[in-house]
Amino acid sequence: MTLRFVEACKLPNRFGVFTLHGFEDTDTGIEHLAITHGDIADGTPVLARIHSECLTGDSLFSERCDCGYQLEAAMRQIVAEGRGLILYLRQEGRGIGLLNKIRAYKLQDEGADTVEANEQLGFPADMRDFGICQPMLAHLGVKSLRLMTNNPRKLESMRQHGLMVVERVPLQVGRNPHNTDYLDTKANKLGHLMKPAVAYRAPHRKADGGASAPERETA
Ligand SMILES: Nc1nc2c(ncn2[C@@H]2O[C@H](COP(=O)(O)OP(=O)(O)OP(=O)(O)O)[C@@H](O)[C@H]2O)c(=O)[nH]1
Numbered sequence: 001m002t003l004r005f006v007e008a009c010k011l012p013n014r015f016g017v018f019t020l021h022g023f024e025d026t027d028t029g030i031e032h033l034a035i036t037h038g039d040i041a042d043g044t045p046v047l048a049r050i051h052s053e054c055l056t057g058d059s060l061f062s063e064r065c066d067c068g069y070q071l072e073a074a075m076r077q078i079v080a081e082g083r084g085l086i087l088y089l090r091q092e093g094r095g096i097g098l099l100n101k102i103r104a105y106k107l108q109d110e111g112a113d114t115v116e117a118n119e120q121l122g123f124p125a126d127m128r129d130f131g132i133c134q135p136m137l138a139h140l141g142v143k144s145l146r147l148m149t150n151n152p153r154k155l156e157s158m159r160q161h162g163l164m165v166v167e168r169v170p171l172q173v174g175r176n177p178h179n180t181d182y183l184d185t186k187a188n189k190l191g192h193l194m195k196p197a198v199a200y201r202a203p204h205r206k207a208d209g210g211a212s213a214p215e216r217e218t219a
């Protein structure tokens with residue numbers, strides 16, 4: 001896996017002013033992004049989100065999942081802390097791609113859960129590869145993370161790729177009537193760490209994304 005840094009620019013958005021770094025995985029041609037805020041290269045652990053692309057949730061406001069809410073909450077928390085980063089990885093649909101995700105959603109419309117739908121299409125439940133994170137973080141000068149995630153497999157994958165995660169910061173936002181079954185399946189079949197007590201709050205993404213300060217856990 002070879003990483004090429006292409007360029008960085010300012011990215012002001014509703015939450016603050018970030019820097020957008022563009023990379024290419026030269027083995028696959030896939031373009032990945034890092035979105036950073038503040039001084040992240042001072043050697044201390046950095047609040048971080050490793051976010052897998054979800055066009056429907058991140059850009060089309062879909063309530064079938066929690067991705068858009070998590071992205072927004074991560075940006076808000078990073079700005080509130082004054083520093084942090086998001087690696088935005090282009091592995092749509094847990095790696096099966098956008099069109100296959102639409103196929104999987106159709107199967108879910110007909111009763112399959114998110115894992116069964118992938119399997120019916122001939123894919124594993126999760127095809128993602130987080131190997132690109134290591135060279136991206138090395139380029140950014142980041143040595144250790146406080147990772148915003150509910151996914152213990154993501155934590156394990158980070159460790160397998162030699163990344164130091166000193167803390168898991170839960171990121172449980174966005175439960176709504178359209179994604180209740182989906183989130184429950186993630187907890188029950190994929191092992192996501194969801195606390196029932198936090199389930200659920202406001203329907204509006206803005207209010208929700210700005211929800212309370214993150215809980216902290218030692219990873
Ligand atoms: N194949 C498939 N992919 C989905 C579905 N819903 C969301 N996704 C994708 O799942 C990815 C996000 O993974 P999740 O399992 O929701 O969460 P995670 O990133 O592993 O864990 P967190 O860090 O806690 O968010 C994105 O790439 C989404 O496009 C679905 O029903 N089927």
Ligand SMILES: [Zn+2]
Nearest residue numbers: 054057065067
């Ligand atoms: Zn999503």
